[in-house]
Every structure is written in structure tokens, then in C-alpha cells.
Amino acid sequence: MSSLCRARRETDFARFPDSAPIVIDNGASTFRIGWAGEAEPRVSFRNIVQRPRHRSSGETVTVVGDTDPALMKYFDCTRTSIRSAFDDDVVYQFEYMEYILDYAFDRLGATSEVGHPILMTECECNPSFSRARMSELLFETYGVPSVAFGIDDVFSYKYNQKLGNCGEDGLAISCEFGTCHVVPFLKGQPVLGACCRTNVGGSHITDFLRQLLSLKYPYHVANFTWEKAEELKKEHCYIAADYMSELQIFKNNKEEAEEKTRYWQLPWVPPPRDEPPSEEELARKAAYKEKAGQRLRDMAAAKRSQKIADLEEKLSGLEDLMDHLDGADESQTTSILGRSGYLSQQEIKSDILKATQSLRKAKGESNGNEENADASGADKYPLVSVPDDMLTPEQLKEKKKQILLKTTTEGKLRAKQRRAEEAALREKQEEERRTENPELYFDELRARYLELSEKVDQRKRQKVNGNNNSSGAVGRGERLNAAQKERMRLLTTAAFDRGKGEDTFGMRDEDWLVYKKMSKENEEDDDGKDDDESELARIASKIQEVDPTFVNKHDAVEPAPDPHKVRPLTADDFKIAIGIERFRCPEVLFQPGMIGVDQAGIDEMVSISLRRLLEDESVKERLCQSILVTGGSSLFPGMIPRLESGIRQFRPYLAPLKLVRAADPILDAWRGAAAFAASSNFGKQTFTLADYREHGESLFHRHNIVYTL
Amino acid sequence: MESEVVRAEMLLAPTMAFKKVQTADKYPKGQSRGRQWKHLRHLLQAADATSLPPDRPNYLNIQSPPSIYPPKRYCDVTGFEAPYMDPRTKLRYADPEVFRQIRMLPEEYVQRYLAVRNAAVVLR
Structure with missing residues (x-):
């Protein structure tokens, strides 16, 4: 809710004396500003800037913090994105920082000047250039009299120390927006040399969740905005007490996993159901179809009659020509032929024959093809029956060719006839066997069917390798089938000499057979397969004759179900399940390797920090009895128990350990800073513009406030 | 400017009375801002x-x-413990079912899964 309503402008700015410090908690996610000594910050907003274009006027405007999405319709955000001044936890973009400070001071009610000292929070060991640019900005642009920087986690710890949650010596574990820190405290002061930072924080968890969901539901990517992911994270994510066993639950125990899964139903409107077409509609469609069919039929008939007319005309012309030629003498013949474009009477005759044939075809008469073929048998091979001595050498050659052709065609015909006879004979024998002993015959058929189908299946399996999964994807890494393997073997061996001595390849004729084997298509194989398949089909049909319930599995298998069939979408398709993600995402705090960050997780960071602290074991033991957990990302349920078991692994057996969650992990840093700024010591710890001009950058190396509360 | 927008006070005023140097003076318009x-x-x-x-x-x-511990390997798709890695896509997977799934993934998605754990192929 707070994200939607904009902060109201404070009105009591003038009431505060010039010495009253302004306290700013400049967090990477949220900016909080208020007055020293007060319990709550006056204004807090998301630490972001957008610079969209106003649609109607075209000018670029600046919007700081979260906005009402309903109002964003007036702005064109396509060319800009949400910007933050932060990289991890360091301010590096001071142009954006200026917009943010503008907005913050404006909301706080500043009118003519910002004449108050400022305490601003920063991260541990903030680089000095960031401090320098920030103080320049505050001094030069806003005319601030003096500035102090302090670490947010330390303020949070000190505030909780004042509340009695933790001791003088202790540890602060802080899970923030961009990073996680562990800071040890000795005698109430942070030991910066021993603190440590991992660059994983709440923003990474949100990003991870968003990525996972948009990969899981690619159709709904538009719904997974950053804001929504953040909301889902805050509402549903938790930290598993033991990550591995929680994974096992989700893997093996469906009921418990189902119980832990949350669903998010996206708005979904069922698509309009298509009504079955009415009687009238059907009749109308049928009539239309009939009409179109009739038109096509008419067109075809017209074309046919046209063709017939053409052919008849041509035929009569040719017959006239022939009549002329018959009645003409030698000299007239050549002139007539020259005029008509034909070379000889023979040609005209063949043309007439062709025309009559096609005419017959066009008229749809059965053109006694059989007799024609028989009759033309003599025409086809005219030279065969002529004695050799009557022919020229060319004609002799032609004759040889014709003889060859004739014998082969006759041979083919004979073979065909023989096959048909054989088949008929077999059929007859089978019929006899069937009538003799139907049971035995049927069993035999079945056995033969099984044998053949086994053979065909095996061949199929060989062709489509067993390794080849149902997806049909064959890639680089896939194995070859047996035949392909054999071929590869032959190819590779052929590349090398078998013996070291002389090359004897080709001495024997069998050597050449290797090329046949290498050739890609083994035709023989394919033929055999076709034979087998046709035989199989024949037997199957026979069995079906006897036993109508028999189902030929090779027929049944053929029409594979279409995998890409479009299924109408249902409400379930718009349901987002958030199961394993609930604890998988926050787990990155403990295992940053999950998102590719090669650093230790927060439980291990404690041991690293203690190792860096060059102190006795007794001191470390004391620190471990006062561990404060703070920062917005520590709010996940299950955080404290998990951290405790994690830290225990790095501590000696039975070493005392006490973890406390901060009173308010989000606001304590600001509250601590406000209390610090209200103390009498604060004035001594600030620096002014004059100090900065005198000492320059080295001031920021030295600037470390003493935290007292 | 629409009245709704003005009422919501969502826009930042270009000049602020309390500032010593205005944004517009600092970053004059027309002058190429560049990346500062x-x-x-x-x-x-x-x-x-x-x-x-x-x-x-x-x-x-x-x-x-x-970390002093060897990193645990998790399935890129399901998040379960992943004993295997697909040599072609380099994705980690938990069981054969996931394997079938990742073999059908288009290259773009493979890279996105890898990018989640910062292992995607980056061409510079």
C-alpha cells in the first residue's frame, strides 16, 4: 500500500533549529529521511529514479520512488528503465542521487535552504570516492553546513544494544538489498578489519525468483514484473531448516510438497465456445459447395468439347491433305508437303494416328489398348522380321536394338505371368490346406505373422536407434545405429593400408564389394524390407478374413498421435505454482554459488569474520553469545534456526551460541542513526566544507565516527 | 500536465528553492551529457x-x-540435486525426464538457464 500513495510533504521544517541534524538512511532499496531524536523517519520511499517522457508534451520528467501504475499511462517509459544510484551497496551515480535528494528534502519540507547538519548512512568501508562525491553534492548543491557518515548495520546493532537485545561484544549479521555483511563488535565499537561482505542480497533473491518463474512459465513473462516478484518473495519465501531434506520432500513426498506449494491464479477468461453451425447454415454451405462443384464441372465439360472440336478439325485437315497427296504426282507432292510443313507422308500418317487416339481418349471411349499393343507389336519392331541381307548397316544396328528390346519385354511379360501363376498355385494350395485342417493352417499363419513382424520391427529398431528418444532429436552427441557404425568403420579402415607392405587392394574382385557396403543406401536391404512388409500385410489380411477381431499392429501403430495438437487453454494454464522456489530462492544467501557468485554464504561468513578477528577463543565465544540478525532480507521465516545450525557447524562442539533478530530489522538502522545524531557527541564527529577544502580526500580515509549511544 | 498527475505530486520540480546549484545549471540542456x-x-x-x-x-x-566447501550442484530446471551434466548444453539435470526436457529446449532457453547461475556463453 505504501508504495502506491506518495509521501505527503511535511510542513514543520521551519520549526526545527538550525542545529537539529537531519538523519538519512540511504539504503539501496529504501531511502528514509527524518529528524534526529525522533522515533520514526518522516519520509521513506523506494530508492529509485525514472525519467520517462510525458506523452502529450514530449518533455522528459523525473519521477522518484514508487508510482501509481494507473498514472504511468500518461508517460512513455519504453526508452527508459528504473534506475538506482547504487551498484551493490555503493552510491556511484550521483546524478540520480541528486534527484533522490531533491525529492527527499522537498518532502521533508525544505523551502529556502537545507541549513541542517546531516548524518547519512553508508555501507561498511565505503570507498572514499563515493564519500567525497556525496559530501561535495551535499555541500555545494544543498549548502549543508556539516556532514557525518556512519554504517547502517552498526547503527542497527547499537540501537538493539540500547534495547538490551545484544551485548557490548557481539556480531551483527546483516542481510541487505545488494549485499550481506557480518560485523564483529568489541567494546561497543565495530572492528572493520574483521568484517566481511558477500555480494548477494535481497535483490538477487527477487531476480532469481523472477528468472525461475519466467523460465518455468514462458507464456506469462509479462506478469512477472520486478514488483510482483518482490511481493511474492516477501509473502511466500521461507528458508528451509535443512535444504537437502526439504528438496527430498519435494522430490519424493508429493502430498507434503503439494501442501507447501502456493498457487497464483492469473486472471483468465474462458474463450467463447464455438456454437455448432445451425441447419440453415449447413444447408447454405452445402448449396454453395454444390454450386461451385457444378461450375467446375461445366468448365471441364466446355474444355473437353473444345478440345474434341479442335482435334476433329485437325484430323479432317490432315485427311484432306492425305487425299490431295494420294491424287497428286511426284512434283506436286513435294510442293504440297513443303506448304504443309511435313517432310513425308509417313509423318502425316503418324500424326493422324496420334490425333485419332487422343480424340478417342477425349471422347472417353475405351481405346482397345490391348489389341492396339498386339497390333502394333509388329509395327514397334518392324525390322525384326526382315532378313539381314535386305538391310543397310544402320538398319542392321537398329534391328539388333529392336531384337534386344523385344526379348526383354517378352521376358518380363513371361516372368510376370509365371509369378501370377505361382501366386495362384500357392493360393490354391493354401486354400486346400485350409479346408483340410483349418486350425493348423490358422496356427501356421499366426506363427508366420509373428516371425515376420518380429523381423520388420527389428529392422525398424535398427534403423531408428534404440537410444533415440521419443522426441526424435538426434544431435551431435547421439550414438549411431549398427549399420551406420559399420559404415563408419569401413570408411576409416579403408583410409589406412591394411598391411604395412604393398597395396594389394583390387587384386581380387571381392575387394571392390567394400564400396557397395560403404554406399549409403543399401538397396538390397530396402528391397528385402519391402518384400517382408508386403508379405506381412498379406498374411495379416488373411488372418483378418478368418478372425475379424485380429488387429494388425503394424497398421495400428502407423497413425501416430499428433504431438502438436492445439489444446484449448484452461484456467490451469494460468495458474502459477510456486513450490520449490519458495525456499530455493532465499537459499542463495547461504549458497551464493547457486547464482554464480563464488563467495561464502552468510553462515560461513561468521566463521570468516571470527578468523579475521585476531583474538582469543574466549573472546570469540563471548561474541557468539550476542549475534544480532538485521536487514530486510533476514525477515524470511526460518532464518534464525537455519543460521544457528549453520554457524554451529563452524564452532567447537557445544560452544554457546545465541542469535537474536533485531527489534525491527528494517527501521533499526535509521532509529539508531537518529538516536546517535541526537546525542551530544554528534557535533564533534561531523566535518564541514572548510575541513574538506583543507584536508581533501584524505579526510574520508580518516573519517570514522565513534559510535556511542 | 494532467490534473491527476499534478495532484499526485509525482513529478520532481525542475528547480528547487533550497538548492544552491540547480540541476538545469549543472547539466545544461543541449550540451551533450555523455556518460558522466x-x-x-x-x-x-x-x-x-x-x-x-x-x-x-x-x-x-x-x-x-x-566457501571452503565444494559447491553443491543443483538441477538447472527443477532445482533438485543434480548428479549429471548434459555435455552438449552444459546444463545440470536431476533425472532422465529432465534430460529429455532440456534436449528439447531451444538454444536461447539453454543460455538463459545458464545465465541464471552466471555460466552462459558471453560473446564480447
Whole structure:
């Protein structure tokens, strides 16, 4: 809710004396500003800037913090994105920082000047250039009299120390927006040399969740905005007490996993159901179809009659020509032929024959093809029956060719006839066997069917390798089938000499057979397969004759179900399940390797920090009895128990350990800073513009406030 | 400007009375703004690494070292423990079912899954 309503402008700015410090908690996610000594910050907003274009006027405007999405319709955000001044936890973009400070001071009610000292929070060991640019900005642009920087986690710890949650010596574990820190405290002061930072924080968890969901539901990517992911994270994510066993639950125990899964139903409107077409509609469609069919039929008939007319005309012309030629003498013949474009009477005759044939075809008469073929048998091979001595050498050659052709065609015909006879004979024998002993015959058929189908299946399996999964994807890494393997073997061996001595390849004729084997298509194989398949089909049909319930599995298998069939979408398709993600995402705090960050997780960071602290074991033991957990990302349920078991692994057996969650992990840093700024010591710890001009950058190396509360 | 927008006070005024230098003066219009900032990585390289004594704590040396434990491997798709890795896509997977699934993934998605754990192929 707070994200939607904009902060109201404070009105009591003038009431505060010039010495009253302004306290700013400049967090990477949220900016909080208020007055020293007060319990709550006056204004807090998301630490972001957008610079969209106003649609109607075209000018670029600046919007700081979260906005009402309903109002964003007036702005064109396509060319800009949400910007933050932060990289991890360091301010590096001071142009954006200026917009943010503008907005913050404006909301706080500043009118003519910002004449108050400022305490601003920063991260541990903030680089000095960031401090320098920030103080320049505050001094030069806003005319601030003096500035102090302090670490947010330390303020949070000190505030909780004042509340009695933790001791003088202790540890602060802080899970923030961009990073996680562990800071040890000795005698109430942070030991910066021993603190440590991992660059994983709440923003990474949100990003991870968003990525996972948009990969899981690619159709709904538009719904997974950053804001929504953040909301889902805050509402549903938790930290598993033991990550591995929680994974096992989700893997093996469906009921418990189902119980832990949350669903998010996206708005979904069922698509309009298509009504079955009415009687009238059907009749109308049928009539239309009939009409179109009739038109096509008419067109075809017209074309046919046209063709017939053409052919008849041509035929009569040719017959006239022939009549002329018959009645003409030698000299007239050549002139007539020259005029008509034909070379000889023979040609005209063949043309007439062709025309009559096609005419017959066009008229749809059965053109006694059989007799024609028989009759033309003599025409086809005219030279065969002529004695050799009557022919020229060319004609002799032609004759040889014709003889060859004739014998082969006759041979083919004979073979065909023989096959048909054989088949008929077999059929007859089978019929006899069937009538003799139907049971035995049927069993035999079945056995033969099984044998053949086994053979065909095996061949199929060989062709489509067993390794080849149902997806049909064959890639680089896939194995070859047996035949392909054999071929590869032959190819590779052929590349090398078998013996070291002389090359004897080709001495024997069998050597050449290797090329046949290498050739890609083994035709023989394919033929055999076709034979087998046709035989199989024949037997199957026979069995079906006897036993109508028999189902030929090779027929049944053929029409594979279409995998890409479009299924109408249902409400379930718009349901987002958030199961394993609930604890998988926050787990990155403990295992940053999950998102590719090669650093230790927060439980291990404690041991690293203690190792860096060059102190006795007794001191470390004391620190471990006062561990404060703070920062917005520590709010996940299950955080404290998990951290405790994690830290225990790095501590000696039975070493005392006490973890406390901060009173308010989000606001304590600001509250601590406000209390610090209200103390009498604060004035001594600030620096002014004059100090900065005198000492320059080295001031920021030295600037470390003493935290007292 | 629409009245709704004005009422919501969502826009930042171009000039603020309390400022000594206005944004418009600092970044004059028309003058090419360019990129006035550098990435944190470059700033750190330029500043602290050279000028600071190494024994003093600074932003870089307070970073945590890598974990002493070998990183656990999780399935990129389901999140379960992943004993296997697909040599072609380099994705980790938990069981044969996931394997079938990742073999059907288009290359773009493979890269996105890899990018989640910062292992995608980056062409520069």
C-alpha cells in the first residue's frame, strides 16, 4: 500500500533549529529521511529514479520512488528503465542521487535552504570516492553546513544494544538489498578489519525468483514484473531448516510438497465456445459447395468439347491433305508437303494416328489398348522380321536394338505371368490346406505373422536407434545405429593400408564389394524390407478374413498421435505454482554459488569474520553469545534456526551460541542513526566544507565516527 | 500536465528553492551529457587499490573469500540435486525426464538457464 500513495510533504521544517541534524538512511532499496531524536523517519520511499517522457508534451520528467501504475499511462517509459544510484551497496551515480535528494528534502519540507547538519548512512568501508562525491553534492548543491557518515548495520546493532537485545561484544549479521555483511563488535565499537561482505542480497533473491518463474512459465513473462516478484518473495519465501531434506520432500513426498506449494491464479477468461453451425447454415454451405462443384464441372465439360472440336478439325485437315497427296504426282507432292510443313507422308500418317487416339481418349471411349499393343507389336519392331541381307548397316544396328528390346519385354511379360501363376498355385494350395485342417493352417499363419513382424520391427529398431528418444532429436552427441557404425568403420579402415607392405587392394574382385557396403543406401536391404512388409500385410489380411477381431499392429501403430495438437487453454494454464522456489530462492544467501557468485554464504561468513578477528577463543565465544540478525532480507521465516545450525557447524562442539533478530530489522538502522545524531557527541564527529577544502580526500580515509549511544 | 498527475505530486520540480546549484545549471540542456559515471568496478580499480595501504580495511579486502566447501550442484530446471551434466548444453539435470526436457529446449532457453547461475556463453 505504501508504495502506491506518495509521501505527503511535511510542513514543520521551519520549526526545527538550525542545529537539529537531519538523519538519512540511504539504503539501496529504501531511502528514509527524518529528524534526529525522533522515533520514526518522516519520509521513506523506494530508492529509485525514472525519467520517462510525458506523452502529450514530449518533455522528459523525473519521477522518484514508487508510482501509481494507473498514472504511468500518461508517460512513455519504453526508452527508459528504473534506475538506482547504487551498484551493490555503493552510491556511484550521483546524478540520480541528486534527484533522490531533491525529492527527499522537498518532502521533508525544505523551502529556502537545507541549513541542517546531516548524518547519512553508508555501507561498511565505503570507498572514499563515493564519500567525497556525496559530501561535495551535499555541500555545494544543498549548502549543508556539516556532514557525518556512519554504517547502517552498526547503527542497527547499537540501537538493539540500547534495547538490551545484544551485548557490548557481539556480531551483527546483516542481510541487505545488494549485499550481506557480518560485523564483529568489541567494546561497543565495530572492528572493520574483521568484517566481511558477500555480494548477494535481497535483490538477487527477487531476480532469481523472477528468472525461475519466467523460465518455468514462458507464456506469462509479462506478469512477472520486478514488483510482483518482490511481493511474492516477501509473502511466500521461507528458508528451509535443512535444504537437502526439504528438496527430498519435494522430490519424493508429493502430498507434503503439494501442501507447501502456493498457487497464483492469473486472471483468465474462458474463450467463447464455438456454437455448432445451425441447419440453415449447413444447408447454405452445402448449396454453395454444390454450386461451385457444378461450375467446375461445366468448365471441364466446355474444355473437353473444345478440345474434341479442335482435334476433329485437325484430323479432317490432315485427311484432306492425305487425299490431295494420294491424287497428286511426284512434283506436286513435294510442293504440297513443303506448304504443309511435313517432310513425308509417313509423318502425316503418324500424326493422324496420334490425333485419332487422343480424340478417342477425349471422347472417353475405351481405346482397345490391348489389341492396339498386339497390333502394333509388329509395327514397334518392324525390322525384326526382315532378313539381314535386305538391310543397310544402320538398319542392321537398329534391328539388333529392336531384337534386344523385344526379348526383354517378352521376358518380363513371361516372368510376370509365371509369378501370377505361382501366386495362384500357392493360393490354391493354401486354400486346400485350409479346408483340410483349418486350425493348423490358422496356427501356421499366426506363427508366420509373428516371425515376420518380429523381423520388420527389428529392422525398424535398427534403423531408428534404440537410444533415440521419443522426441526424435538426434544431435551431435547421439550414438549411431549398427549399420551406420559399420559404415563408419569401413570408411576409416579403408583410409589406412591394411598391411604395412604393398597395396594389394583390387587384386581380387571381392575387394571392390567394400564400396557397395560403404554406399549409403543399401538397396538390397530396402528391397528385402519391402518384400517382408508386403508379405506381412498379406498374411495379416488373411488372418483378418478368418478372425475379424485380429488387429494388425503394424497398421495400428502407423497413425501416430499428433504431438502438436492445439489444446484449448484452461484456467490451469494460468495458474502459477510456486513450490520449490519458495525456499530455493532465499537459499542463495547461504549458497551464493547457486547464482554464480563464488563467495561464502552468510553462515560461513561468521566463521570468516571470527578468523579475521585476531583474538582469543574466549573472546570469540563471548561474541557468539550476542549475534544480532538485521536487514530486510533476514525477515524470511526460518532464518534464525537455519543460521544457528549453520554457524554451529563452524564452532567447537557445544560452544554457546545465541542469535537474536533485531527489534525491527528494517527501521533499526535509521532509529539508531537518529538516536546517535541526537546525542551530544554528534557535533564533534561531523566535518564541514572548510575541513574538506583543507584536508581533501584524505579526510574520508580518516573519517570514522565513534559510535556511542 | 494532467490534473491527476499534478495532484499526485509525482513529478520532481525542475528547480528547487533550497538548492544552491540547480540541476538545469549543472547539466545544461543541449550540451551533450555523455556518460558522466563509471561502473563501480572501474572506480574501485582506479581509487582504492593503489592509494590505500593493504593492511587497512577497504571495500575490496573485506569481501568474503570463496566457501571452503565444494559447491553443491543443483538441477538447472527443477532445482533438485543434480548428479549429471548434459555435455552438449552444459546444463545440470536431476533425472532422465529432465534430460529429455532440456534436449528439447531451444538454444536461447539453454543460455538463459545458464545465465541464471552466471555460466552462459558471453560473446564480447
